[in-house]
Amino acid sequence: MRTGARAMTRATALALAALIAPLAAGSGGQADAPAFAPTPCPASVADVADCHAARDRNGAWLLVAMPRQWNRRLLVHAHGGPRLGVPADGDSAEDLDRFAVMVRDGHAWIGSTYRRGGYGVRSAAEDVDNSRRAFQQRWGRPERTVLHGQSWGGNVAAKAAELYALDLDGAANYDAVLTTNGLLTGGTRAYGFRADLRAVYQYYCRNHPAADEPQYPLWQGLPAGSRMDRAELRRRVQACTGIDSAPAKRSRAQAARLADILAVSGVAESQLVAHLAWGTFHFRDLVQVRLRGGNPFDNTRTVYRGSRDDEALNAGVERFAADPATVARLGYDADLSGQIVLPTLAIHAAHDPVVSAGALAAYRATVDGAGRGHLLAEAMTDERDHSRLRDASYRAALRALDAWLDTGARPDAAALQATCLATAATAAECRFRDP
Numbered sequence: 001m002r003t004g005a006r007a008m009t010r011a012t013a014l015a016l017a018a019l020i021a022p023l024a025a026g027s028g029g030q031a032d033a034p035a036f037a038p039t040p041c042p043a044s045v046a047d048v049a050d051c052h053a054a055r056d057r058n059g060a061w062l063l064v065a066m067p068r069q070w071n072r073r074l075l076v077h078a079h080g081g082p083r084l085g086v087p088a089d090g091d092s093a094e095d096l097d098r099f100a101v102m103v104r105d106g107h108a109w110i111g112s113t114y115r116r117g118g119y120g121v122r123s124a125a126e127d128v129d130n131s132r133r134a135f136q137q138r139w140g141r142p143e144r145t146v147l148h149g150q151s152w153g154g155n156v157a158a159k160a161a162e163l164y165a166l167d168l169d170g171a172a173n174y175d176a177v178l179t180t181n182g183l184l185t186g187g188t189r190a191y192g193f194r195a196d197l198r199a200v201y202q203y204y205c206r207n208h209p210a211a212d213e214p215q216y217p218l219w220q221g222l223p224a225g226s227r228m229d230r231a232e233l234r235r236r237v238q239a240c241t242g243i244d245s246a247p248a249k250r251s252r253a254q255a256a257r258l259a260d261i262l263a264v265s266g267v268a269e270s271q272l273v274a275h276l277a278w279g280t281f282h283f284r285d286l287v288q289v290r291l292r293g294g295n296p297f298d299n300t301r302t303v304y305r306g307s308r309d310d311e312a313l314n315a316g317v318e319r320f321a322a323d324p325a326t327v328a329r330l331g332y333d334a335d336l337s338g339q340i341v342l343p344t345l346a347i348h349a350a351h352d353p354v355v356s357a358g359a360l361a362a363y364r365a366t367v368d369g370a371g372r373g374h375l376l377a378e379a380m381t382d383e384r385d386h387s388r389l390r391d392a393s394y395r396a397a398l399r400a401l402d403a404w405l406d407t408g409a410r411p412d413a414a415a416l417q418a419t420c421l422a423t424a425a426t427a428a429e430c431r432f433r434d435p
Contacts, residue, residue: 032057033137041065042093044100051096053089054134058115060127062134063092064108071106072143075099075398076132076174078124078160079111080151080387084285087113099148101391102398108142110135118285121187121334125160132164132173144175146401147342151355151386154182154346155190158336158363165341176401177344180394181386183355184346184363187334188296188327191286194279195219195297195320197265200304201276203317204257205240208233208280219297219320221283233280234273243272256308263306264313271353290333294326336363338370343404345411346378347389347397350433354386360435377404379413382431392429396420 034054041051045065052064079095092111096103103109112131114124132145149157161177183190198218202208209215209223216223237243241258242250250258258269267275287293300321307313344367348357360378367376377400381393396419400411403419411419413434420430 032133034062034134036062036064036134036138039063039090042097042100044097045103049103052138055089056112056115056127056130056134058127058130059087060115060130061087061089061091061113062110062131063090063096064110064135064138065096065103066108066139067103067106069106070108073106074108074110074132074135074142074145075102076128076135076145076147077109077111078128078147078149078153078156079113080149080153082114082119082124082152082282082285083117084281085117087115087117098388099150099394101394105395105398107146107398108135108139119282119290119333121155121159122163122332124156125163128156128160129164129173144402144405145173146176146178146398147174148178148180149182150180150388152183154179154184154355154359155187155334155336158182158184158340158344159334161342161344162337162339172342174342175405177340177342178397178401179344179346180389180397181348181352181355182346182359182363184336184359184366186331186336186362186366188331189362190334191278191283192297192299193265193267194275194283196299196302196304197261197267197275198279198283199299199318199320200264200313201237201240201261203313204261205236207236207240208276210236217295217320218318219283219295220287220293221280221285224288226284228280230273230277230281233277237273237276241272243269260307260313264304268353274354286330291326291329294323294329295320296322296326296330298322336366338363338366338368338372340367340370340372340375342375343401343410344376345397345401345404346376347393347416347432348378348380348435349383349385349389350380351382351384352386353384357435364435374410377410377412378435379411379416379432380435382433390429390431392420392424393431395423396430396432399423 034056036052036054039051039053049065049067054062091113095111110131112127114127147157242254304313348360350357400416400419413432417432424430
């Protein structure tokens with residue numbers, strides 16, 4: 001009963017806040033200022049912070065963690081994904097929990113669900129900056145504001161930094177940018193390997209789509225009206241490759257198909273279903289909803305290598321040609337110019353199984369090409385997870401950014417490692433290395 005009463009109280013508070021906001025605007029307030037109401041914090045920060053929730057005028061849900069001993073610094077977070085469901089109140093709690101170390105170290109934190117599910121880097125970047133505005137309208141301007149993006153959120157944060165780093169008078173809205181395991185290659189270069197994976201998988205497995213199902217170009221992800229879900233996709237991958245069976249339990253044919261698919265695609269066995277799911281459900285959203293049915297993928301000149309019979313594979317794999325107008329549309333939304341104006345620190349797990357650490361080199365080339373290389377610092381960590389780094393890595397990154405802003409000395413991997421070692425419980429927690 002206590003949990004239900006709390007939920008009812010909170011729902012009532014949010015509803016009343018939405019009604020009061022226009023009245024406040026009419027009496028001198030800001031019409032677009034979301035009205036925050038108290039909400040439970042995740043357990044990871046509940047003992048050190050108070051949390052607040054609101055919905056902005058575009059429909060994005062906002063979550064704030066305000067430390068009771070605030071260091072006057074703010075982390076504006078861009079979450080990864082993209083998530084395909086309809087955004088809901090509470091969705092950002094998982095993100096807050098993942099980055100709890102930032103709040104426990106005294107940083108205020110705000111995350112946005114974005115206004116809609118699915119792809120869209122520019123709209124997500126606008127929602128992220130709107131969350132910064134909402135925080136400042138409610139709690140005032142922090143002494144320092146860092147824009148942070150993880151995974152696909154790294155693409156969103158980097159785009160937000162290009163679009164919203166400065167206000168109309170040229171003053172900085174943020175002090176620095178931090179990306180971790182960020183998708184920094186830009187949209188037109190980020191997903192081609194998954195289109196290749198779809199083509200290679202279908203060559204060997206012939207069950208996505210199956211012969212008795214409507215056929216469609218693989219770059220579409222799924223045909224309109226398809227009811228396939230992730231469980232069904234996994235069932236098909238299991239039938240073809242034995243992915244969920246112990247190696248000794250796989251048939252000889254399953255083992256051979258799996259070996260060829262992994263060798264040609266370069267995808268790790270543990271991530272095969274995840275990448276195929278991205279190339280299925282996210283491609284459907286990206287192509288059919290965001291790109292109006294156009295094809296941004298091209299394998300007409302790709303030579304696939306690493307299989308038992310590369311000649312047969314290259315002769316029989318499905319080929320598709322990109323539509324230039326669609327590539328341009330995707331590039332406008334998600335590619336990066338490198339025109340950065342703020343100190344930017346990009347950190348990537350060296351063994352990231354989802355977004356290759358090669359994204360660092362790609363972003364370096366983009367930023368250097370724009371003549372802004374002096375504002376970019378990069379480092380790798382000897383880690384293997386994609387969705388989060390070690391707490392010590394985040395803590396060191398934020399302290400290194402502070403030092404950069406204080407002294408003007410751009411950090412390198414050695415400086416990050418030294419900063420980490422000064423605060424970590426054990427030396428094993430600190431794994432920074434040169435990119």
